[in-house]
Amino acid sequence: xxxxxxxxxxxxxxxxxxxxxxxxxxxxxxxxxxxxxxxxxxxxxxxxxxxxxxxxxxxxxxxxxxxxxxxxxxxxxxxxxxxxxxxxxxxxxxxxxxxxxxxxxxxxxxxxxxxxxxxxxxxxxxxxxxxxxxxxxxxxxxxxxxxxxxxxxxxxxxxxxxxxxxxxxxxxxxxxxxxxxxxxxxxxxxxxxxxxxxxxxxxxxxxxxxxxxxxxxxxxxxxxxxxxxxxxxx
Numbered sequence: 497x498x499x500x501x502x503x504x505x506x507x508x509x510x511x512x513x514x515x516x517x518x519x520x521x522x523x524x525x526x527x528x529x530x531x532x533x534x535x536x537x538x539x540x541x542x543x544x545x546x547x548x549x550x551x552x553x554x555x556x557x558x559x560x561x562x563x564x565x566x567x568x569x570x571x572x573x574x575x576x577x578x579x580x581x582x583x584x585x586x587x588x589x590x591x592x593x594x595x596x597x598x599x600x601x602x603x604x605x606x607x608x609x610x611x612x613x614x615x616x617x618x619x620x621x622x623x624x625x626x627x628x629x630x631x632x633x634x635x636x637x638x639x640x641x642x643x644x645x646x647x648x649x650x651x652x653x654x655x656x657x658x659x660x661x662x663x664x665x666x667x668x669x670x671x672x673x674x675x676x677x678x679x680x681x682x683x684x685x686x687x688x689x690x691x692x693x694x695x696x697x698x699x700x701x702x703x704x705x706x707x708x709x710x711x712x713x714x715x716x717x718x719x720x721x722x723x724x725x726x727x728x729x730x
Contacts, residue, residue: 534550
């Protein structure tokens, strides 16, 4: 089982959001929008096509981690353990200083294999909530709360129900900043303008930093006055 857990973590930690955001927009996703390496932030900052592609790839890596565990280990609990490892890998990738996404799409892929009958009603809760409120984060939180009960009610294996509880707890924890923004009334809605403004500001900062780094330093020769000149000085 340790091997499938390790492989699950590796698969889950592949940062598709970071790669595709750079491909579509050229910006570092960690410094724009919410700073989260997930499909929702890609959707806001890089467009619908990029966001859907990231969501699909994150779902795929969650499912792949479970399917690989099924093939490699006879242990009945191995697929669930590998799936949880994939979610943790997505949320805390070692090579990105443990700063990843929130695990929602990856968890969806994991439970498409572990508890397929629980996924449809859970996704339904997510879609209806986002449609009604335009808060992706609110839909994610409600869906994660529904998942364990749905997995249990649909007769999913005990390891899958346990992992559903663990995944829900982790997803809720990762949304703590969203809770604070809800209370402050500053949480981003789907289709809002905040992400575009953030992307524009980030682009200006990056370009400004690049210009400053390439510009020669005036008065760098010995003995010259390097203090800023006032208006009108020659």
